[in-house]
Structures are given as C-alpha cells and as structure tokens.
Amino acid sequence: xxxxQIYLAIPLLPLLAAALVxxxxxxxxxxxxxxxxxxxxxxxxxxxxxxxxxxMHSAPYNETVYSWLKTGNFSFEIGFLIDNLSAMMMVVVxxxxxxxxxxxxxxxxxDPGYARFFSYISLFTFAMLxxxxxxxxxxxxxxxxxxxxxxxxxxxxxxxxxxxxxxxLKAFLVNRVGDFGFLLGIALILFHFGSxxxxxxxxxxxxxxDVQINLLGASSWSLMTVICILLFIGAMGKSAQVPxxxxxxxxxxxxxxxSALIHAATMVTAGIFMVARMxxxxxxxxxxxxxxxxxxxxxxxxxxxxxxxxxxIKRVVAYSTLSQLGYMTVALGASAYSVAIFHLMTHAFFKAxxxxxxxxxxxxxxxxxxxxxMGNLKKYLPVTWITSLIGSLALIGxxxxxxxxxxxxxxxxxxxxxxxxxxxxxxxxxxGVFVTAxxxxxxxxxxFHGKEKWRAHKHDAHHDDHDHxxxxxxxxxxxxxxxxxxxxxxxxxxxxxxxxxxxxDPMLYGDFFKGVIYVxxxxxxxxxxxxxxxxxxxxxxxxxxxxxxxSLPFALAxxxxxxxxxxxxxxxxxxxxxxxxxxxxxxxLENKYGxxxxxxxxxAAGSRMLGTKLWQIGDVAIIDGAMVNGTANLIAKAAxxxxxxxxxxxxxxxxxxxxxxxxxxxxxxxx
Numbered sequence: 001x002x003x004x005q006i007y008l009a010i011p012l013l014p015l016l017a018a019a020l021v022x023x024x025x026x027x028x029x030x031x032x033x034x035x036x037x038x039x040x041x042x043x044x045x046x047x048x049x050x051x052x053x054x055x056m057h058s059a060p061y062n063e064t065v066y067s068w069l070k071t072g073n074f075s076f077e078i079g080f081l082i083d084n085l086s087a088m089m090m091v092v093v094x095x096x097x098x099x100x101x102x103x104x105x106x107x108x109x110x111d112p113g114y115a116r117f118f119s120y121i122s123l124f125t126f127a128m129l130x131x132x133x134x135x136x137x138x139x140x141x142x143x144x145x146x147x148x149x150x151x152x153x154x155x156x157x158x159x160x161x162x163x164x165x166x167x168x169l170k171a172f173l174v175n176r177v178g179d180f181g182f183l184l185g186i187a188l189i190l191f192h193f194g195s196x197x198x199x200x201x202x203x204x205x206x207x208x209x210d211v212q213i214n215l216l217g218a219s220s221w222s223l224m225t226v227i228c229i230l231l232f233i234g235a236m237g238k239s240a241q242v243p244x245x246x247x248x249x250x251x252x253x254x255x256x257x258x259s260a261l262i263h264a265a266t267m268v269t270a271g272i273f274m275v276a277r278m279x280x281x282x283x284x285x286x287x288x289x290x291x292x293x294x295x296x297x298x299x300x301x302x303x304x305x306x307x308x309x310x311x312x313i314k315r316v317v318a319y320s321t322l323s324q325l326g327y328m329t330v331a332l333g334a335s336a337y338s339v340a341i342f343h344l345m346t347h348a349f350f351k352a353x354x355x356x357x358x359x360x361x362x363x364x365x366x367x368x369x370x371x372x373x374m375g376n377l378k379k380y381l382p383v384t385w386i387t388s389l390i391g392s393l394a395l396i397g398x399x400x401x402x403x404x405x406x407x408x409x410x411x412x413x414x415x416x417x418x419x420x421x422x423x424x425x426x427x428x429x430x431x432g433v434f435v436t437a438x439x440x441x442x443x444x445x446x447x448f449h450g451k452e453k454w455r456a457h458k459h460d461a462h463h464d465d466h467d468h469x470x471x472x473x474x475x476x477x478x479x480x481x482x483x484x485x486x487x488x489x490x491x492x493x494x495x496x497x498x499x500x501x502x503x504x505d506p507m508l509y510g511d512f513f514k515g516v517i518y519v520x521x522x523x524x525x526x527x528x529x530x531x532x533x534x535x536x537x538x539x540x541x542x543x544x545x546x547x548x549x550x551s552l553p554f555a556l557a558x559x560x561x562x563x564x565x566x567x568x569x570x571x572x573x574x575x576x577x578x579x580x581x582x583x584x585x586x587x588x589l590e591n592k593y594g595x596x597x598x599x600x601x602x603x604a605a606g607s608r609m610l611g612t613k614l615w616q617i618g619d620v621a622i623i624d625g626a627m628v629n630g631t632a633n634l635i636a637k638a639a640x641x642x643x644x645x646x647x648x649x650x651x652x653x654x655x656x657x658x659x660x661x662x663x664x665x666x667x668x669x670x671x
Contacts, residue, residue, distance in 0.1 A: 011129035018122035025115030033115035045094035081135030099488035106484035171247035178237015185230030228288035235271025256359030293333025297428035300326025307439035335524035336413035343406035350394035353492040357388035364478035405500030437560025
C-alpha cells in the first residue's frame with residue numbers, strides 16, 4: 001500500500017462507513033451501525049498515526065489527486081498537503097472521533113435514531129479530515145461547508161424538539177455570515193493571485209504585500225489586510241468568536257457525544273487551524289493580526305464570565321470552550337501560531353473528556369442536567385469523578401497537566417508581543433485564568449461534592465429533560481455507566497495529563513513546524529523571545545512546570561479554585577446574596593450581553609420586516625396586483641369595450657359588412 005493510497009484511505013474509510021450505515025441500516029442488524037463506523041474511524045486513526053510517524057522523518061507530501069474543474073486559466077483540484085501540521089490534526093481528529101464513536105454505543109443505546117447518529121458522526125469525521133488535509137482553498141472550502149452541514153444535522157438530531165430545530169437553524173445561519181466573508185476572501189485570492197493552490201499563493205504573497213485596492217470609492221486598502229480579515233471572519237463563525245459566537249451554546253441541544261465532537265477537536269477548531277495554515281498571509285498584515293488578537297481577547301474574557309452563571313452542566317463546558325477558543329485566537333494574533341495549535345491539541349483531549357464526563361453525569365442523574373440538583377456524585381460515579389477532575393485541572397492550567405503548558409505559553413506569547421492590542425489581550429488572558437478556575441470548579445464542587453441535593457428531587461416525576469427525549473425521572477440513586485462509557489473517559493484522561501509535557505519542546509521550540517508555519521520574527525518577535533527564555537531559563541517541561549508554581553497565573557487559578565470551594569461547599573449563601581445584590585450585573589450576564597436580543601430584534605425582526613415589505617410591494621402590489629391581476633383587468637376592460645360591438649341585431653351586422661366591403665374596395669382595389 002503506497003503512501004498516497006493511505007492518504008486516500010484515511011478520509012474515505014469514515015465516508016464509506018457513513019454511506020453504508022446511512023443507506024442500508026434498515027437491512028442490517030442494529031450492531032452493524034457501530035461496528036462499521038468504529039472500524040472505519042479506528043483504521044483512519046491507525047493510518048493517521050502511521051502518517052504522522054512517516055512525515056516526521058520525510059519530506060511533506062503535496063500533490064493533486066485529481067482535477068475537478070478547469071475553466072479558462074483557472075483549475076480547481078482535489079489534493080492533499082500532508083505535513084507535520086495536517087498529520088498532527090489528522091491524529092487528533094480521528095482519536096477524539098474514535099472515542100466519541102465508542103462512547104456513543106452506550107450513550108445512544110436506546111435511541112431510535114441509533115444508526116442515523118453513527119452515520120452522521122462518521123460523515124462529520126470525513127468532512128473534517130478533508131478540511132485539514134487540503135492543499136488548496138477550494139477543497140478547504142468544501143470541508144469547511146461540509147462540517148457546517150453535518151453539524152446542522154447533528155445539532156438538530158432530535159428534530160421533533162422545537163429547541164433543537166431553533167438551535168441548528170441558528171448555527172447554520174450564523175455560520176453563513178462568517179462563510180460569506182470567508183468566500184469573499186477566497187475570491188480575492190483567486191482574482192489577484194490567479195490560483196487557489198496554497199504553495200502558489202504563499203510563494204507570491206510577499207510580492208503582494210504592498211498592493212492596494214479600492215473598496216469604497218477612492219479609499220485604498222491593503223490587499224493582504226482585506227484578504228486576511230475576510231478569511232478571519234470565516235474563522236469567527238466556525239470558531240465562535242464574538243460576535244459570531246451565539247450559535248455555540250445553543251448547540252448543546254444536540255446529544256452529548258456531538259457536543260464533544262464539535263467542540264473539542266473538529267468544527268470549532270477549524271478556524272484556528274485555517275489561520276495557522278495561512279500564517280504566510282497573516283504575517284504580511286499587522287492590522288489583521290491586531291484585529292485577530294482583540295477579537296480573541298474579548299472572547300476569552302467575556303465568554304468566561306458567562307460560564308459563572310450557567311446551571312446546565314453542558315452549557316458550563318460550552319462557555320469554557322468559547323473562552324479557550326479565544327485564548328487560541330489571541331495566540332494567533334500574537335504570531336504564536338504554533339502555540340495556538342499546541343493549545344488546540346491539548347484542549348481537544350481535556351475538553352472532549354469534560355463533555356463526555358458531563359454526559360456520564362447526565363446518564364447517572366437520569367438525564368437531569370441542572371448542577372444545582374446534584375452533589376456528592378463522587379461516591380456514586382468514581383471513574384467519572386476522577387476523570388472529570390483531571391479534565392478540570394488541565395483546563396485551568398495546573399502545572400504538569402496538558403493545559404498548563406499550552407495555556408501558560410499563550411500568556412507568555414501575548415506578554416512578549418508588541419502588536420497593537422497586545423496590552424489588553426494580556427490583561428484578558430491573565431484575568432481569564434481566575435475566571436476559568438472559578439467557573440470550572442464551581443461546576444466540579446456542585447456536581448461531585450457537597451450535599452446530595454438530588455435526593456430532594458428524586459421523587460419528582462417532572463425533571464427537565466434537556467439532553468434526551470426519552471429520559472424520565474427515576475427514583476434510583478445515580479449510578480456509574482458501563483465500560484463502553486468509562487473506557488473513552490480513561491483513554492482521554494491520559495493525554496490530558498501527559499501530552500503537554502511530551503509535546504511542548506518539539507512543537508514550540510523544536511523543528512516540528514519548521515517550514516510549515518511562517519513567522520516574521522523581525523516584525524513579530526514574541527516566539528523568538530519565548531524560545532530564548534526556554535533555552536536560557538526553563539530548559540525543559542519540568543523546569544517550566546516548577547517555574548509555573550511561582551507564577552501569577554498559578555496564583556490566580558488557585559485563588560479561583562479556593563473561592564469556588566468556599567462559596568459552593570462552605571458558604572452557599574454568599575453566591576445567592578451576591579446574585580441579589582449585583583442584580584444588574586447578573587441580568588447582563590443572564591441576557592448574554594444582549595447579543596441574542598440584538599440579533600432577534602435587529603437582524604431577525606429586520607429580515608422579517610424586509611420580507612414582509614417585499615411581499616406586500618413586490619409580490620402583492622407589483623406581481624399579483626400590476627402584472628397578473630392587472631393584465632386580467634386590462635383584458636376584461638378591453639373585452640367590455642369590444643363586447644359593445646356584439647349587439648345581436650342583424651341590421652347592425654349587415655351595416656358592418658357593407659362598411660367592410662366598402663373599405664376593402666377602397667384600399668385594396670387598384671384603379
């Protein structure tokens with residue numbers, strides 16, 4: 001089997017499994033749905049590991065598989081770019097997807113849409129693999145839109161629920177806004193560069209750095225700035241950056257496994273991956289990088305605040321995803337692309353772990369998702385408890401855990417950055433450490449420690465069922481799910497502890513991304529300063545962790561954990577008192593800063609009003625009134641005039657015939 005055949009097999013195996021299960025599930029035994037899809041994704045993961053090992057010791061692969069379309073001088077092709085960046089992404093995507101597939105066997109066991117769900121998540125994996133393996137903008141856009149389409153199907157998987165339909169429509173429409181900017185950016189690249197191939201565009205980009213274009217009247221804009229901002233608008237939609245973040249929390253309406261799949265290593269990280277891949281373009285525009293770092297810092301801090309007031313266990317984790325995506329975006333804006341990708345990787349493991357852990361809690365609680373109804377679950381769900389603790393410690397950046405190495409590296413990169421907006425970004429990411437620790441361990445203590453509040457609710461037959469249409473209240477005590485649920489938790493907990501320690505040196509300060517990610521060190525020196533500090537002071541991952549114990553971020557994280565412990569295990573009256581005293585601030589947070597209300601009242605209501613006016617004027621008045629009914633009325637009036645000639649009197653008709661004969665003889669007879 002040649003390497004090119006292996007590259008083809010990696011995305012096609014999940015696609016084949018999705019097609020077989022989706023088309024022929026009714027003719028197969030129920031178990032065939034998970035057997036085929038797990039086999040397909042499992043083989044893709046094994047081959048991805050093989051590819052990563054191969055590409056680390058050989059030259060990157062960049063070839064066209066086939067030409068899809070040729071028109072004029074333009075060629076649109078399907079091809080693969082397999083280098084360290086794409087190979088690492090392939091491993092992460094397939095591993096997390098494999099864990100989600102295994103977990104789904106237990107989580108969706110009783111769902112009537114069992115086979116359909118497996119078909120969707122396998123198809124989602126194919127779309128994401130096509131995105132990260134692409135060597136041109138057309139295929140990138142195909143994968144980009146494909147993950148959006150399948151996420152629409154997954155978020156609205158329980159399509160009989162109005163909230164699920166609202167959520168998937170919201171995700172679809174918000175992403176169309178970002179995708180419109182993304183498409184405009186690709187169109188500008190095709191127009192000015194004459195190619196959609198990455199290598200061709202990147203090689204010509206430095207020559208286009210000073211090119212100006214006219215957009216609004218006579219005002220001129222830097223071509224590279226416009227292209228990069230438009231591309232980043234696409235990333236703002238997919239990676240849920242303010243103000244295009246509103247779809248992500250609502251996407252919790254889908255089953256828990258897809259929350260892990262969408263929010264861990266796949267769809268929401270597509271924007272981060274894309275900007276890192278486009279580093280040769282973004283490095284030519286400091287204005288675009290400033291835009292990126294400011295948007296990212298706003299998202300990192302202000303979305304974290306929203307996590308503090310959430311009571312739905314999945315929404316707490318969802319807002320932490322928003323905040324962490326902001327951290328990654330901040331790293332991109334500081335030209336620390338490798339740090340952003342490093343955090344993407346570590347985050348994929350511990351965020352998938354937290355989502356799947358939340359799903360295990362939901363199952364144990366008989367599908368009650370309100371963390372205020374939980375407490376002391378560590379006694380009943382020991383594996384879920386310890387793995388969720390590992391995920392939470394990684395999320396808040398505890399030294400020696402995976403999240404520490406990537407999160408602290410982002411803070412150091414922003415501190416070393418000189419780009420406009422880096423000062424505010426530094427404040428945001430440092431303050432965000434405390435916020436993240438507080439809301440993460442607020443959830444942890446409410447769920448796994450304290451009083452068993454669920455006992456007061458266990459006889460209530462009307463639990464709110466947010467996560468499963470078939471979930472019913474039960475009088476049973478919470479219980480640990482089976483091994484098909486626990487195994488993915490354990491396998492995700494291992495890299496959540498170790499992957500940062502292992503990977504930081506080669507990925508950030510070694511040659512792992514050499515020739516893949518481009519940084520102009522003269523203009524953006526952050527990574528250069530970090531590399532010098534690493535070799536001169538820290539030396540290795542252990543040194544960084546020990547140094548981290550004395551750092552400001554660690555002190556803030558510890559303060560957040562202690563405050564959460566005090567508030568939610570010792571003095572639960574204080575948060576209630578603060579909530580009533582700070583009612584105005586709480587109302588702002590409850591309203592999510594008014595983004596949803598603004599969208600509903602301005603964009604949604606405005607669109608409805610515009611549609612109504614177009615219907616009244618265009619359809620009713622012009623088309624129906626003037627054209628359709630107007631034509632009928634005109635004919636009717638003409639007929640009423642002509643009808644007067646049809647009197648029914650013989651002498652009228654005889655007179656008309658005589659006049660006709662006279663006129664004919666007069667005009668047509670030659671003298």
